[in-house]
Amino acid sequence: MEKKYEPKIIEPMMQKLWRDLNIFKFNPKTQLEIFSIDTPPPTVSGTLHVGHVFSYSQMEFIARYKRMKGFHLFYPFGFDNNGLATEILTEKELGIRSEDMTRKEFIEKVQEVEKKYRKNYKKVWETLGISCDWSLLYDTIEERVRKITQLSFLELVKNKRAYREESPAIWCTKCATAIAQAELEDKETSSVFNELIFKLKGKGEIKIATTRPELLSSCVAIFVSPDDNENKKLVGKKAIVPLFGQEVPIIEDYRVDPEKGTGIVMCCTFGDLNDIEWFKAHKLPLKISIDKNGKMTELAGKYQGKFVKQARKEIIEDLKKEGVLTDQKTITHIVNVHERCGMPIEFLVTKQWFIKYLDLKKKFLDNGKKVEWHPEFMKVRFDNWINGLQWDWSISRQRYYGVPIPVWYCEECDEPIFADEKNLPIDPLQDKPKVKCKCGSNKIKPEEDVFDTWMTSSMTPLINAKWKEKDNLMDKIFPMNLRPQAHDIITFWAFNTIVKSHLHEKNIPWKNIMISGHGLDSKGKKMSKSKGNVVFPLDVVENYSADALRFWAASAKLGDDLPYNEKDVATGQKTITKLWNSARFLEMNLKDFNGKKPRKLRAVDKWILSKLMKLIKKSTEKFDAYEYSHTKMYTEIFFWKDFCDNYLEFIKYRLYDNKDKESALWTYYFCLMNITKLFAPFMPHVTEKIYQELFRGTEKHSSIHISEWPKYNSKIFDEQSERAGDLLKTIVSGIRQWKQKKGLPLNAPLKKVVIKVDKEYRDELGMIIDEIEGIMKVELAEEGKASAIELTDYVTIDILQ
Secondary structure: OOOOOOHHHHHHHHHHHHHHHOOOOOOOOOOOOEEEEOOOOOEOOOOOOHHHHHHHHHHHHHHHHHHHOOOEEEOOOEEEOOOHHHHHHHHHHHOOOHHHOOHHHHHHHHHHHHHHHHHHHHHHHHHOOOOOOHHHOEEOOOHHHHHHHHHHHHHHHHOOOEEEEEEEEEEEOOOOEEOOHHHEEEEEEEEEEEEEEEEEOOOOEEEEEEOOHHHHHHEEEEEEOOOOOOOHHHOOOEEEOOOOOOEEEEEEOOOOOOOOOOOEEEEEOOOOHHHHHHHHHOOOOOOOOEOOOOEEOHHHHHHOOOEHHHHHHHHHHHHHHHOOEEEEEEEEEEEEEEOOOOOEOEEEEEEEEEEOOHHHHHHHHHHHHHOEEEOHHHHHHHHHHHHOOOOOEEOEEOOOOOOEOOEEEEOOOOOEEEOOHHHOOOOOOOOOOOOOOOOOOOOEEEOOOEEOHHHHHOOHHHHHOOOOOOOOOHHHHOOEEEEEEEHHHHHHHHHHHHHHHHHHHOOOOEEEEEEEOOEEOOOOOEOOHHHOOOOOHHHHHHHOOHHHHHHHHOOOOOOOOEEOOHHHHHHHHHHHHHHHHHHHHHHHOOOOOOOOOOOOOOHHHHHHHHHHHHHHHHHHHHHHOOOHHHHHHHHHHHHHHHHHHHHHHHHHHHHHHOOOHHHHHHHHHHHHHHHHHHHOOOOHHHHHHHHHHHHHHHHOOOOHHHOOOOOOOOOOOOHHHHHHHHHHHHHHHHHHHHHHHOOOOOOOOEEEEEEEEOHHHHHHHHHHHHHHHHHHOEEEEEEOOOOOEEEEOOEEEEEEO
């Protein structure tokens, strides 16, 4: 073995070895039990940072562990390139606009840009040693996936779960598209409560407080609470809206909070969800003041064409001039914004496609219970989301790029004409329907909208299983074993996938879900290129190694966020170096080693082996519970403290003096092989190299990553030997400290050490007397009366030079 471990040379060498051996390739004809992973397809939107590496490494730990546990892995990879993020990236990169060309031409442009970024993405994952099967790679915009998405839609139409309706929809004026409830984010923002005077028809006036005076032109009613004794006398009267002059009825409704503002609320179509509920419940007229681009409509009169923010400013000034603005209070409140761009959302009436699922909320909650959540507390987010659902899933988007909705419409009667399944995938802008409308008209217009990107992403288990394809894997991998994902997309990806699997297969999509946290910058902030706080993974690998970066990612408990700290990476690199040096020291002593276990082992050998068994037992239990960070921590502590600092120091004299060397060497070999395997999921490159150099000959497996995970052997567990070994640690440590205080080198010879122990430790002391002599260069170590140095409440020693 080389004196120094060189990751720049060895890591690519090990990756080539894995490729040459094809050890990560999925074989659908395997006789082994399959473990399938629904790998998150990263969004192609720019450059990867260590935050991305954080969660992808964690699923990778599980993959390598399961492989060593004897499972055959179905571990695919995908790229999510059908969303708005990839569309924006392409326009920016090429200096083009999607609307200036056909959809087909634009998709080709996107694929041109995406190809470059995908190459960079793949390089990062390969450099990190991600052990997926690249032959299973898919894109969310590729033909096969477009077909599956469109098939899903047509089946939902057939089952009366997909419908088109003109109704209030959540709208982002910046992205100019409808969005789903799952795409909303709560943002705390400051605003102003404006108290306005509304004249009553006839005589009198009332006061109403609002944060959105720009919606006055779409005010259609005034509401008071039926429990508000002071204001309910207004019911039946009419109020006149300031500036715009329309007369609106005053109505009672239980949704009004009499404690909020003046207790009197205006209903505008639409300012919030309450407005929509009132609109439907009381059959109110529809007035739209804001258009799809966030500008005021002709209903707003002289404010027409102005963006909301500017219109609000001018309307407030005019209200002041009219003398109807009586008070203003600055408040802080929560506003719904589009998670993609941060723009406050509006509610507009448009024709959209929806998936009907509000009636299935209980079923989704039940399905959530059937999935094992790791960590378990993350399920609360899933349950809370479902309990708070108020909208069916809006699946159509007014974007240019994405999976087209396979439908046309009759220009005469607006009846939808759906594509034939056998012709999928289709693009209505390019393809024509094969049939006329039911009304007999052949005047057909294409659907221009595309699907919400989650309409496709929610199909990843079915995409992987080749749903409805001739060579499908549904019986082999569905439901999948594991969905790994971050906590911020539980309401997006996890929920929508459970929805789709229930609607199509009446089943859960996976048996386990593993929720990771986020890799953050050193100050605990989310990494963002615009903030300038991004750490690039390939830079870290260049300075340290892929294994060291993975070591950092393994430091956080599942579900926890972790700030990036270079010291943690450096610690990983030190562990790699220590492991390598331990292996080299073993190799130096392997001459004439036959690999056979000696008939008799010394107490100190039994001590470390017993400790190892306890490590294997609890490490395996934690890995089975997806608590990989505990396994990493336990192994790290055992390796540095028990194995290197103690056991290797204890046996050096036996290796040098050839005293019971066979027993020491076999124990050394056995322990290091198992330690290397326990580290393998976290640090795959250095462990593979050590395995190839030292252990492959006795193991007979071509790679450590398809070798057998260490097994707990209760027969090796030896409580008395553990007590003896721990006693040895205490005594040796005490003698070392005494030598240091005296200014003596640790290998300085001593004449005699007298050891006094409590009677319950006498047998154990007898098991290690010769070890004390050999390790600390003592001519004679014996039990007797000692009073000089009290090491613990049960051990005292005297030392003679």
